[in-house]
Amino acid sequence: MDECKVIIMGFGAVGQGVADALFMKKELIKEKTGFEVKVVAAADSSSSAISAEGLDEKLLVDTKKNEGKLSAYPEFGSDKNGAEILDAVEYDCLIEATPTNIVDAEPALSLTFKAFEQGKDVVTSNKGHLALKFKDVVSAAEKAGVEFKYEASVGGSMPIINFVKDTLSSCDIKSINGILNGTTNYILSRMTSEGSDYEDILKESQELGIAETDPTQDVEGIDAACKTVILANSLLGIDATYSDVKVEGISKITSEAIELANKDDYLIKLISEVSPDNLQVSPRLVKKGSSYDVSGTLNMATVKTDLADEVSVIGLGAGSLETASAMLTDLISILKNKN
Numbered sequence: 355m356d357e358c359k360v361i362i363m364g365f366g367a368v369g370q371g372v373a374d375a376l377f378m379k380k381e382l383i384k385e386k387t388g389f390e391v392k393v394v395a396a397a398d399s400s401s402s403a404i405s406a407e408g409l410d411e412k413l414l415v416d417t418k419k420n421e422g423k424l425s426a427y428p429e430f431g432s433d434k435n436g437a438e439i440l441d442a443v444e445y446d447c448l449i450e451a452t453p454t455n456i457v458d459a460e461p462a463l464s465l466t467f468k469a470f471e472q473g474k475d476v477v478t479s480n481k482g483h484l485a486l487k488f489k490d491v492v493s494a495a496e497k498a499g500v501e502f503k504y505e506a507s508v509g510g511s512m513p514i515i516n517f518v519k520d521t522l523s524s525c526d527i528k529s530i531n532g533i534l535n536g537t538t539n540y541i542l543s544r545m546t547s548e549g550s551d552y553e554d555i556l557k558e559s560q561e562l563g564i565a566e567t568d569p570t571q572d573v574e575g576i577d578a579a580c581k582t583v584i585l586a587n588s589l590l591g592i593d594a595t596y597s598d599v600k601v602e603g604i605s606k607i608t609s610e611a612i613e614l615a616n617k618d619d620y621l622i623k624l625i626s627e628v629s630p631d632n633l634q635v636s637p638r639l640v641k642k643g644s645s646y647d648v649s650g651t652l653n654m655a656t657v658k659t660d661l662a663d664e665v666s667v668i669g670l671g672a673g674s675l676e677t678a679s680a681m682l683t684d685l686i687s688i689l690k691n692k693n
């Protein structure tokens with residue numbers, strides 16, 4: 355049996371989801387790919403656990419949850435962190451789930467380049483380096499002859515990037531329009547169903563853990579703009595970066611505007627438009643009952659093609675296991691290609 359040794363870099367919601375999902379899906383991965391996946395290191399912001407023989411996924415998650423840091427992992431806990439982990443143990447694939455940073459894309463950018471230089475494949479859920487330097491990162495992977503996959507960076511578990519590349523490969527993609535941020539969709543859905551004000555629903559969403567304490571990235575459309583850039587580059591071949599997207603969030607939407615739209619059978623949704631002449635995130639009116647009429651934290655995207663006309667996908671844009679599902683799919687695809 356071949357082995358695939360992975361490093362999980364970033365051990366928050368997504369990194370822990372990957373460890374849980376690997377524990378659950380080991381046999382399935384073996385059956386589908388012929389590879390036994392071993393976690394040889396996992397790292398948070400200041401510590402890690404490292405063992406060339408493989409770590410116990412459940413114990414990694416329990417250690418992080420109970421002790422707060424991976425250095426508390428029995429016997430194999432370490433104070434090593436960041437790039438030095440990539441030199442500390444032999445591995446095949448970096449699973450990168452560190453925080454998205456749209457100022458300088460770090461630490462994801464340096465970690466990813468280092469993995470490429472070492473000839474390793476990378477699977478990421480991170481948007482920062484892709485939104486700022488998509489072309490540089492993808493061409494560095496090509497130059498190094500390694501695989502780089504990023505399905506989880508857009509839409510969490512909603513299939514979009516691999517779906518369009520693989521399943522719609524006979525088609526030219528004309529445009530993609532979609533709801534790419536679950537938090538804002540949740541806020542707008544509740545403002546619509548309850549007639550409540552933005553501030554009240556935002557506060558409740560924060561209490562429920564759906565919106566972050568600092569909700570700026572979501573409510574001002576920044577997160578959706580990052581995803582817009584990733585789709586533009588990866589699926590429409592548009593050489594764009596974050597600053598090319600026109601962005602307006604939902605913080606100025608009033609309950610009166612929603613009510614007015616509602617009377618005419620419309621909803622207000624935060625829509626990302628990805629087309630050769632327009633990269634934009636903005637609140638727009640959509641018809642009730644249309645493919646954009648999805649509520650709660652759901653994401654959706656409608657892909658306009660030349661041959662297949664319009665194809666729409668819907669799915670959960672966030673969540674620990676949900677996002678991990680997309681990362682495991684990427685890993686399985688890499689392993690299948692090795693055969």
Ligand SMILES: NC(=O)c1ccc[n+]([C@@H]2O[C@H](COP(=O)([O-])OP(=O)(O)OC[C@H]3O[C@@H](n4cnc5c(N)ncnc54)[C@H](OP(=O)(O)O)[C@@H]3O)[C@@H](O)[C@H]2O)c1
Nearest residue numbers: 364365366367368398399451452453454461479480672673
């Ligand atoms: N959550 C989702 O549903 C979702 C969905 C799609 C994509 N994403 C993306 O996935 C990534 C991870 O999201 P998340 O929700 O898991 O975030 P999170 O819960 O904040 O976890 C981030 C993890 O990265 C660690 N970290 C920070 N700096 C690091 C460094 N220099 N080296 C190694 N680890 C470092 C943190 O360490 P500490 O534990 O020590 O703080 C933490 O374990 C983000 O880029 C996010 O945009 C998330």
